[in-house]
Amino acid sequence: MGFLAPLFLAALAALAIPVLVHLTHKERKEPQVFPSLMFLQRIPFRTRRHQRIRHWLLFALRAAAVVLLAAAFARPFLARGGAVAGGGRSVVVLLDRSASMGAAGRWARAQREVRAAIDTLGPGTAVTLIAFDDRAEALARNSTDRTAIVGALARVSPGSAAGRFGPALRLAASLLEEREGSGEVVVVSDFPQRAWTGDEAGVLPAGTHLTTRDVGDSALASVAVTGVVLEHTADGRTTVTARIVATGGGGRERTVPATLEVAGRDVQTVRVTTGPGAPALARFDPVRDPEEPRRARVRVPADDLPADDAHHFVLGPAPRLPVLLVTRPGARPGDALYLRQALMVARDPALPVTTRAANAVRAADLDAAAVIVLHEMPFPGGEAGRLLLDRVRAGAGLLVALGAQGSLPAEIGDSIGPSLRPTDRAELGAAAAAAEPTHPVFAGWDGSRGDPFAGSRTFRYRPLERARTALARFDDGTAALAAARLGSGRVLVWAADFANRWSDLPLQPGFVPLMHGAARWLAGYAPAPTAFAVGEVAELARPAAGALVLERPDGRREALDPEGPARVRLDASGFWMVRGAAARAQALLLAANVPTEESDPARLDPARLGLAVAGGAAAAPRERAGPPADRERRQRLWWFMLASVLLLLAAETVIAQRTRGIIG
Numbered sequence: 198m199g200f201l202a203p204l205f206l207a208a209l210a211a212l213a214i215p216v217l218v219h220l221t222h223k224e225r226k227e228p229q230v231f232p233s234l235m236f237l238q239r240i241p242f243r244t245r246r247h248q249r250i251r252h253w254l255l256f257a258l259r260a261a262a263v264v265l266l267a268a269a270f271a272r273p274f275l276a277r278g279g280a281v282a283g284g285g286r287s288v289v290v291l292l293d294r295s296a297s298m299g300a301a302g303r304w305a306r307a308q309r310e311v312r313a314a315i316d317t318l319g320p321g322t323a324v325t326l327i328a329f330d331d332r333a334e335a336l337a338r339n340s341t342d343r344t345a346i347v348g349a350l351a352r353v354s355p356g357s358a359a360g361r362f363g364p365a366l367r368l369a370a371s372l373l374e375e376r377e378g379s380g381e382v383v384v385v386s387d388f389p390q391r392a393w394t395g396d397e398a399g400v401l402p403a404g405t406h407l408t409t410r411d412v413g414d415s416a417l418a419s420v421a422v423t424g425v426v427l428e429h430t431a432d433g434r435t436t437v438t439a440r441i442v443a444t445g446g447g448g449r450e451r452t453v454p455a456t457l458e459v460a461g462r463d464v465q466t467v468r469v470t471t472g473p474g475a476p477a478l479a480r481f482d483p484v485r486d487p488e489e490p491r492r493a494r495v496r497v498p499a500d501d502l503p504a505d506d507a508h509h510f511v512l513g514p515a516p517r518l519p520v521l522l523v524t525r526p527g528a529r530p531g532d533a534l535y536l537r538q539a540l541m542v543a544r545d546p547a548l549p550v551t552t553r554a555a556n557a558v559r560a561a562d563l564d565a566a567a568v569i570v571l572h573e574m575p576f577p578g579g580e581a582g583r584l585l586l587d588r589v590r591a592g593a594g595l596l597v598a599l600g601a602q603g604s605l606p607a608e609i610g611d612s613i614g615p616s617l618r619p620t621d622r623a624e625l626g627a628a629a630a631a632a633e634p635t636h637p638v639f640a641g642w643d644g645s646r647g648d649p650f651a652g653s654r655t656f657r658y659r660p661l662e663r664a665r666t667a668l669a670r671f672d673d674g675t676a677a678l679a680a681a682r683l684g685s686g687r688v689l690v691w692a693a694d695f696a697n698r699w700s701d702l703p704l705q706p707g708f709v710p711l712m713h714g715a716a717r718w719l720a721g722y723a724p725a726p727t728a729f730a731v732g733e734v735a736e737l738a739r740p741a742a743g744a745l746v747l748e749r750p751d752g753r754r755e756a757l758d759p760e761g762p763a764r765v766r767l768d769a770s771g772f773w774m775v776r777g778a779a780a781r782a783q784a785l786l787l788a789a790n791v792p793t794e795e796s797d798p799a800r801l802d803p804a805r806l807g808l809a810v811a812g813g814a815a816a817a818p819r820e821r822a823g824p825p826a827d828r829e830r831r832q833r834l835w836w837f838m839l840a841s842v843l844l845l846l847a848a849e850t851v852i853a854q855r856t857r858g859i860i861g
Contacts, residue, residue, distance in 0.1 A: 590684025594719020626654030
């Protein structure tokens with residue numbers, strides 16, 4: 198226990214007052230009048246017996262009142278914030294090591310709080326030290342060796358992951374349940390709001406006491422780079438736009454320089470102005486796409502929270518999905534003009550088109566294509582048809598526009614059609630509409646603008662009578678656009694043409710995004726992330742032979758299990774490299790960043806955590822640690838002491854009145 202005003206303890210000298218009262222007061226007798234003795238000489242009664250304390254209960258009450266009154270004015274507080282001392286108990290210390298704990302001063306305060314909690318424990322207390330972020334790790338387990346615990350504390354440091362209370366509390370609960378008797382959990386954290394998910398309620402065993410040590414600072418001022426957007430242009434360049442967010446700082450706006458760095462070289466610096474609740478965009482001049490992926494990042498000057506001052510990402514060539522457009526021999530060049538132009542304007546990914554007549558298609562053309570388009574031509578027969586079907590089964594996409602001369606092989610026609618006789622709607626034309634508007638084929642079209650087929654008219658079409666999956670239908674209910682699977686590949690069949698003879702769909706606004714969405718879905722395209730958040734898992738493409746070697750951001754290398762799944766959990770910010778064991782194997786570059794939620798300054802009241810996770814009525818949160826004045830103000834022990842003084846004086850009055858000859 199400590200005192201904010203210890204000089205008031207000098208008032209304990211007033212303890213001499215009740216002592217003097219009990220040793221010096223004389224007993225008073227009420228006189229009795231006897232008329233017959235009025236002429237006798239009055240002789241005072243004298244005794245040589247020393248005075249002594251005869252009413253110890255009254256003396257104790259008066260002395261206790263003086264002691265409590267002096268202590269109340271000295272403003273006492275519990276110096277250790279409520280840590281439980283004594284042997285025979287199990288104490289689990291949960292130390293937050295998430296990215297936000299790397300803010301200025303927080304980690305040093307956290308280490309001091311852990312040492313203070315350990316110092317108050319008796320020699321027989323078993324202590325477990327757990328460090329946690331989005332995972333929990335026991336650094337020292339049920340140890341009574343204080344030196345070993347302090348050594349484990351010295352080896353841990355703030356990481357790059359997001360903080361979560363759940364994993365740490367569940368691990369603490371499992372360790373406490375293994376030991377008999379009561380236990381205590383001490384949580385040392387900056388208590389971010391994001392670390393609370395609501396699933397922690399009642400996780401601790403009944404009878405467990407929870408103590409919280411808050412080392413956060415609500416006045417923290419930080420500027421974070423929370424993400425980048427890459428826009429690839431037609432001339433082989435990429436525009437980088439970074440999002441800059443400011444937190445804290447008293448709500449004032451700040452102007453900071455943001456620098457784009459590629460392959461370790463500063464490319465450009467721009468100045469942006471941002472403030473709390475008003476993110477800014479730093480847009481850099483286009484940079485030429487590298488031939489191979491390069492390390493890149495956008496950074497701002499160091500501040501109170503350095504972990505989010507840079508965003509790492511991979512800058513590489515624009516993604517490409519090669520398209521092979523196959524036409525019938527002798528087809529006019531303009532027949533596929535609309536389709537070719539729609540595909541060639543695509544970006545992210547680019548859809549470069551190679552056009553071949555059916556009799557000029559080579560095996561290398563099929564192997565290089567991610568999507569194959571057959572436009573108004575019979576399906577190839579013989580060896581050419583077999584190679585085409587094999588390529589689709591292996592994973593390539595196939596788009597067929599039937600038109601007047603198109604046909605389908607039995608492998609596809611059995612599940613789609615078409616009928617041999619076209620339907621003629623020359624007078625008004627048939628209207629088409631999406632039957633499954635949420636299908637990925639339509640992802641390129643903004644649904645707020647209506648249906649991608651809106652405004653189009655189809656005057657002739659080949660009904661897809663056996664279509665099992667119709668993505669679009671004509672107004673007579675027949676399938677207009679059908680989907681099917683063939684092995685690992687995907688197939689789309691359009692019942693008309695793309696030459697503006699049977700249908701005017703190529704002239705409508707929805708045609709270009711429809712073709713882009715169709716190509717991406719047919720190729721099974723999923724954009725490769727330019728960066729991950731720490732804690733996410735990256736799926737890797739395992740080579741046909743050989744092992745994979747992983748190089749971490751700190752330079753350490755480790756071999757991945759050749760038999761296990763090809764995935765890596767990114768648990769640190771920076772650049773990760775995955776390469777095959779062969780000397781010239783192509784490397785895969787990955788970037789990881791501190792989760793953006795770690796830049797959120799919102800904080801959780803530790804008392805809320807204590808009330809929610811404690812199990813049973815005996816469990817209760819303890820006071821948070823902090824400066825002595827804060828702890829004294831929260832504890833208000835002086836108030837209870839003054840109330841006790843009043844109760845003692847009331848009791849002393851009642852007892853004294855019932856004891857004759859004491860008062861006075």
